[in-house]
Amino acid sequence: MATQAEKYHLAMAGEYFVAAQLQRLNIAASVTYGNAKSADVVAFSSSSERAVLIEVKSTSKPKWVVGGRVPHPADKPWVFVLIPELNDAPPRFFILTQTELHNILAPLDAAYDQRYKEKHGVEYGDRPGVINLTRSQAEPFENNWEKIVSQLKTE
Numbered sequence: 001m002a003t004q005a006e007k008y009h010l011a012m013a014g015e016y017f018v019a020a021q022l023q024r025l026n027i028a029a030s031v032t033y034g035n036a037k038s039a040d041v042v043a044f045s046s047s048s049e050r051a052v053l054i055e056v057k058s059t060s061k062p063k064w065v066v067g068g069r070v071p072h073p074a075d076k077p078w079v080f081v082l083i084p085e086l087n088d089a090p091p092r093f094f095i096l097t098q099t100e101l102h103n104i105l106a107p108l109d110a111a112y113d114q115r116y117k118e119k120h121g122v123e124y125g126d127r128p129g130v131i132n133l134t135r136s137q138a139e140p141f142e143n144n145w146e147k148i149v150s151q152l153k154t155e
Helices: 004-024 098-120 135-141 146-152
Strands: 028-031 041-044 051-059 063-067 077-082 092-097 131-134
Touching: 004 028, 004 041, 004 051, 004 077, 004 092, 041 146, 051 063, 051 146, 077 098, 077 135, 077 146, 092 098, 092 135, 092 146, 098 131, 131 135
Parallel strands: 051 077
Antiparallel strands: 028 041, 041 051, 063 131, 077 092
């Protein structure tokens, strides 16, 4: 099990990798700081008229912890960063909108709730759990940076 310090460094590395990759795509991006932030990375259009708030989740394992609940549908992009344990291997990026993430996870969460009710005879209720996205669920979204680029375009 990773220590809190190791988890922190992995999370920060993922945020920096995302900001660096956006910079490579000629998109201004900045990592945000703090422990109550509403976004991990902010990307800006070339005219600075638009900004996109990006959620970043990083792991070196076969799944990412999304949070305690399935996120509600929204256009907000989430970038899942797979950081290989070997330091000389490059990171991999999987980009989904929050709606796509919701559409993948909500049926699985509902199935879990149903199994819980069948086993325990009561509803799981509104208690938080541990919601995960697996690498196989993320695979179709690898390097889908257009999800972010399209939100930065001005009409």
